[in-house]
Amino acid sequence: MFRWDAISWWATGIFALSLLCAAAVHSAFLYLIIGAYLLRPTLIALGVAKRYADERQRQIQFRSGNLALTVMIAATAVFAVQAELEGKPIDVFAAIIALGIATKALVGLVMAAEPRLTGVRIASSVGILVVLFSAVEGGGIVGVIVQSVPGVVILLIGLLGLRRPLISAILLTLLAAGCLVFFGIRGPIMTRILMELLVTLPLAIAAISLYRSTRLAPDGIAAPLAN
Structure with a gap:
């Protein structure tokens, strides 16, 4: 009611x-x-x-939100296909879809897992996405390998959080700060905003999550993950 x-x-x-x-x-x-x-x-x-x-209202918001996101992404994809067939750029449509999916995934990870696992998964996902993006955009084998290095580094730092969350948190903080400056001065304004939201923000959240997990392990060495 x-x-x-x-x-x-x-x-x-x-x-x-x-x-x-x-x-x-x-x-x-x-x-x-x-x-x-x-x-x-x-x-x-x-x-x-x-x-x-109340609980009923929260369930309604949850279901309607998921349905709205699905409809929005599907409609945006249809508009993107139409624009591509007409020879128009689809960058804006791709950005909307990417932000919608990334936001849902990020919120889900933060709410569903404990801090250490959340940080590892977020950082690893960003690293994998950077590698995949490099594979698509890179010119030739050498170009792909060179452009994939940042993604591999992010992935390894994320996995480091399984055993050394404090060190991983510090390195991710430095990476996030570097990305904030790097993306803030390069390219069109829309591209800069998109990269900050898709790369810099997740790295910062991963660093915060890993740092929070060290409060349970002050020496920075996390206990093995439970099965």
Whole structure:
């Protein structure tokens, strides 16, 4: 059953503001409507508004969110195919799909596993993705090998977290800082934002997760993983 609460008032206020922007023919109304609609599910998903949602509401948000993501990715893929057939670039469509899938996978890893395993899996996944991207983009065998080196390094540092999480966390922090600077000064703005979200942010989250796991092992050496 729908309950009117503080979030409802905030969402209503944002929606009312969007109507004023629409009346003034201002494009901001679209973003405000999106914000009003996503306010409640976002706060619930982040755990900020747990007291405003019971178990049934959380299940509804979970199922509707998964369905919405599936529909969005499928629709974006269809638009991408259509654009490609018309000879138009599909970079924006590919970025939307990549961000949607990466966000779901990242949140799932953070919520489902203990910190050490989360950090290892995230860093390893980033390393594998970099290697695969290099294999697709690299020119010739030598080019693929050279461009795959950063991905292999990230993968090895991630796997190091299985036994030395503190060292792995430090190295991943340095890598994330390097990526933040490197991607921040190269290429178009959209490409920079995309790389920061797909590479830098996951590396930072992996480093934080591995560091958290060292609180259970102050010497930086983790106990063997349980079967």
